[in-house]
Amino acid sequence: MRLSVIRPVIAVALATALTGCFNSVDPVSEMYGATMGSTYSIKWVPVDDAPDTEALQADIDGMLARFDAEVSTWRADSTLAQFNAAPAGTCMDMPESVLTMMAQSDRLSAESDGAFDVTVAPLLKLWGFHGDPQLQTVPDQELLEQAMAQVGQQHLHIDDGQLCKDVPLTVDFSSIGAGYMVDRVAERLEHYGIKSYMVEITGELKAVGRKPGDRPWRIAVEEPRDDNRVAQIILALDGESVSTSGDYRNYFELDGQRYSHTFDARTGRPVMHRLAAVTVLDDSATRADGLSTVLMIMGEEAGWDYAVSHQIPAFFVVRTGDVFESRATPRFNALIEGEE
Secondary structure: OOOEEEOOOEEOOOOOOEEEEOOOOOOOEEEEEEEOOEEEEEEEOOOOOOOOHHHHHHHHHHHHHHHHHHHOOOOOOOHHHHHHHOOOOOEEEOOHHHHHHHHHHHHHHHHOOOOOOOOOHHHHHHHOOOOOHHHOOOOOHHHHHHHHOOOOHHHEEEEOOEEEEOOOOOOOOOOOHHHHHHHHHHHHHHHOOOOOEEEEEOOEEEEEOOEOOOEOEEEEEEOOOOOOOEEEEEEEEOOEEEEEEEOOOOEEEEOOEEEEOOEEOOOOEEOOOOEEEEEEEEOOHHHHHHHHHHHHHHHHHHHHHHHHHOOOOEEEEEEEOOEEEEEEOHHHHHHHOOOO
């Protein structure tokens, strides 16, 4: 695994929070599509005996469509939506995707003392993040307590391949779902013998191998600005997944206070700290996706201490007035300086 960073900051037009930088003359195949209410892009160095681009895209699109049918919370007929609509005490057979993500979520929740939680959907709805933006408001305490009675990952458990809930919970895997599918698509590419590739789904990304000419996949991480898109750092990856969480794309302001769409299930409230964005590197895109959420919930101080003590490669961007200040954990610096 090789990883380096290029500075200084340069201005680029980024289609997503994370995107690749490519030379159009590279002999690299590519495909694009829509999924999870957003987009995906895949680039790879062709190999003999692998399917052609059209066949490979049909295969990948099929994977993404099956995943949507299993876990989408925006369609009533998905397996997870049916579970969410069922009453307390329900146990349902679940596909491997749900069981695997639930196991990963339980690990993240336990490691973060409950900061990570996949049942916060009632809170987002209450505060107005699911629906008409005109309804975004700070709820009164009574309504907040009612919503909190339907939140709590500890009320979920897996029993013999079934997912069970003790209270009427709504499960939403949006905090790790894209990362999970990045890992699955990467596995599919390697199944076909493809060893050098970049997979990006809704901004979650994994890059492996080298491009022709022994050049790395270069990935831009944008500065968390509200007004335009600027690359803050550019990473050269080989074997790492990258995930960025931030409060700069989905929030509302009321009476001069900024309310993020990132919620702490332990309080029922949006995070209110100065951390604008955090980027995490990990071999697993699923785990990078989840860890960036964990650190974003914890904030610039508790999140930093957690990342350092758990040796997480993380890059923090803190909002100080109109200025952004950034710092990287020792583990992140060790990776970009090639000390491993």
